[in-house]
Amino acid sequence: xxxxxxxxxxxxxxxxxxxxxxxxxxxxxxxxxxxxxxxxxxxxxxxxxxxxxxxxxxxxxxxxxxxxxxxxxxxxxxxxxxxxxxxxxxxxxxxxxxxxxxxxxxxxxxxxxxxxxxxxxxxxxxxxxxxxxxxxxxxxxxxxxxxxxxxxxxxxxxxxxxxxxxxxxxxxxxxxxxxxxxxxxxxxxxxxxxxxxxxxxxxxxxxxxxxxxxxxxxxxxxxxxxxxxxxxxxxxxxxxxxxxxxxxxxxxxxxxxxxxxxxxxxxxxxxxxxxxxxxxxxxxxxxxxxxxxxxxxxxxxxxxxxxxxxxxxxxxxxxxxxxxxxxxxxxxxxxxxxxxxxxxxxxxxxxxxxxxxxxxxxxxxxxxxxxxxxxxxxxxxxxxxxxxxxxxxxxxxxxxxxxxxxxxxxxxxxxxxxxxxxxxxxxxxxxxxxxxxxxxxxxxxxxxxxxxxxxxxxxxxxxxxxxxxxxxxxxxxxxxxxxx
Numbered sequence: 001x002x003x004x005x006x007x008x009x010x011x012x013x014x015x016x017x018x019x020x021x022x023x024x025x026x027x028x029x030x031x032x033x034x035x036x037x038x039x040x041x042x043x044x045x046x047x048x049x050x051x052x053x054x055x056x057x058x059x060x061x062x063x064x065x066x067x068x069x070x071x072x073x074x075x076x077x078x079x080x081x082x083x084x085x086x087x088x089x090x091x092x093x094x095x096x097x098x099x100x101x102x103x104x105x106x107x108x109x110x111x112x113x114x115x116x117x118x119x120x121x122x123x124x125x126x127x128x129x130x131x132x133x134x135x136x137x138x139x140x141x142x143x144x145x146x147x148x149x150x151x152x153x154x155x156x157x158x159x160x161x162x163x164x165x166x167x168x169x170x171x172x173x174x175x176x177x178x179x180x181x182x183x184x185x186x187x188x189x190x191x192x193x194x195x196x197x198x199x200x201x202x203x204x205x206x207x208x209x210x211x212x213x214x215x216x217x218x219x220x221x222x223x224x225x226x227x228x229x230x231x232x233x234x235x236x237x238x239x240x241x242x243x244x245x246x247x248x249x250x251x252x253x254x255x256x257x258x259x260x261x262x263x264x265x266x267x268x269x270x271x272x273x274x275x276x277x278x279x280x281x282x283x284x285x286x287x288x289x290x291x292x293x294x295x296x297x298x299x300x301x302x303x304x305x306x307x308x309x310x311x312x313x314x315x316x317x318x319x320x321x322x323x324x325x326x327x328x329x330x331x332x333x334x335x336x337x338x339x340x341x342x343x344x345x346x347x348x349x350x351x352x353x354x355x356x357x358x359x360x361x362x363x364x365x366x367x368x369x370x371x372x373x374x375x376x377x378x379x380x381x382x383x384x385x386x387x388x389x390x391x392x393x394x395x396x397x398x399x400x401x402x403x404x405x406x407x408x409x410x411x412x413x414x415x416x417x418x419x420x421x422x423x424x425x426x427x428x429x430x431x432x433x434x435x436x437x438x439x440x441x442x443x444x445x446x447x448x449x450x451x452x453x454x455x456x457x458x459x460x461x462x463x464x465x466x467x468x469x470x471x472x473x474x475x476x477x478x479x480x481x482x483x484x
Contacts (some may be wrong), residue, residue, distance in 0.1 A: 075132065075135055085367075089103035105369070105431070107370070108365075108367040109373055112370035114373055140364045144361075146314075146356070147357050147358070147361075148332040149314050152336020167243050169408070170236075170406055175244060177401035179211070182209070185207055185211070185389070186207035194444065202255075205258060206255060209255055213430050214398070215430060216242055222425065237422040246337075257274060257325055270324060277320060277321065278334060285313070293345060317332060374449055377445055390454050399421060421469070424465075426455040426458045434448055
């Protein structure tokens with residue numbers, strides 16, 4: 001035992017003495033001049049700073065500062081802050097009975113210029129310099145593509161077919177009425193808030209789709225947390241939201257095609273390509289995937305080949321959709337829809353994607369949206385009045401239209417109002433639409449901020465609206481029982 005101990009000490013001593021001798025000898029060697037090619041590889045940095053050894057504490061701190069500003073170090077710190085802030089806000093919102101996704105949206109706004117940038121501008125600009133936002137945007141887009149793929153897989157088209165007549169009517173009204181009101185609202189907003197060079201058609205279509213969208217995943221989470229998933233109202237709401245998502249994303253694809261193409265002829269060509277793309281995916285690729293998965297699917301393990309092929313389908317579909325001009329997210333959504341209906345398969349794929357998508361990449365998207373949201377731009381009475389009008393139009397069109405349509409299909413008023421409240425939930429899907437419009441230059445920073453606040457407000461009031469309906473219903477029943 002002692003022998004091994006002394007041998008270890010001897011090995012360490014030989015290593016240290018050998019390193020010391022070689023380094024001392026090496027320091028006497030002449031330093032080669034820096035070549036132009038080397039400067040190019042090191043991105044034209046001052047090589048002399050790298051060659052000079054650190055001789056003091058101040059130099060060590062300077063190197064620490066340089067390391068902290070390195071893009072990879074900065075990105076890791078950003079992700080760390082985003083995840084911590086998202087978890088904290090989610091826990092706070094869950095504690096007061098709100099879905100955790102609202103906490104993630106609030107965390108994004110808190111980390112942006114509206115809160116942290118206002119309170120701690122130096123720290124904000126150090127953590128989120130403009131040069132780093134491109135990397136965050138790409139990460140958020142990858143996360144959204146994964147998430148839309150999951151949402152596509154969660155859609156059960158058989159359930160939609162089973163309640164086709166009522167669902168289609170409610171979904172159509174819940175999109176058509178707010179969309180029309182949104183187009184009318186755009187007429188009022190265009191002169192004061194549309195960006196320079198943006199035509200009215202693209203602007204009004206994006207405002208229309210922004211106020212008519214429903215957040216299917218947020219709605220599903222609210223129903224699950226309240227134990228309403230298998231109730232008649234919950235079933236109706238979830239199927240309507242699923243149909244709404246399909247219709248909404250198809251309309252969004254058309255709107256993007258028109259906005260990108262500019263001319264009507266180019267837009268029609270893009271739309272035709274999109275229809276052809278969807279037809280090929282649904283009619284041919286779907287059956288091809290079914291055959292492949294039948295051969296490879298096991299009872300307990302779907303296999304690495306199957307997972308790889310699923311991801312390949314997702315990436316190819318997103319890439320083709322981006323090439324056509326209808327956005328990669330639509331392609332990811334279609335890829336999810338055409339995945340085989342095998343429950344085991346869908347559960348396994350969702351498990352593999354959901355954790356990294358929901359816990360890491362989606363909070364990055366919320367943070368990136370928050371970095372774009374400048375609430376300080378709403379700095380006068382006119383801007384806040386405009387936001388109030390936007391909020392009233394959004395709620396009256398979606399809430400009112402959905403409730404009225406549900407009542408026409410035979411629901412009682414209590415169920416109809418609940419369906420209206422649930423369909424008025426926007427959350428994540430609204431933010432996706434808004435970011436697409438912002439990226440295309442169709443929405444100005446002011447309108448973007450108003451719409452983000454509208455999405456937050458309409459999602460926040462869903463829970464209290466359902467509680468209010470239940471409270472009024474109980475009071476009414478108690479009053480009736482007293483009189484009887």
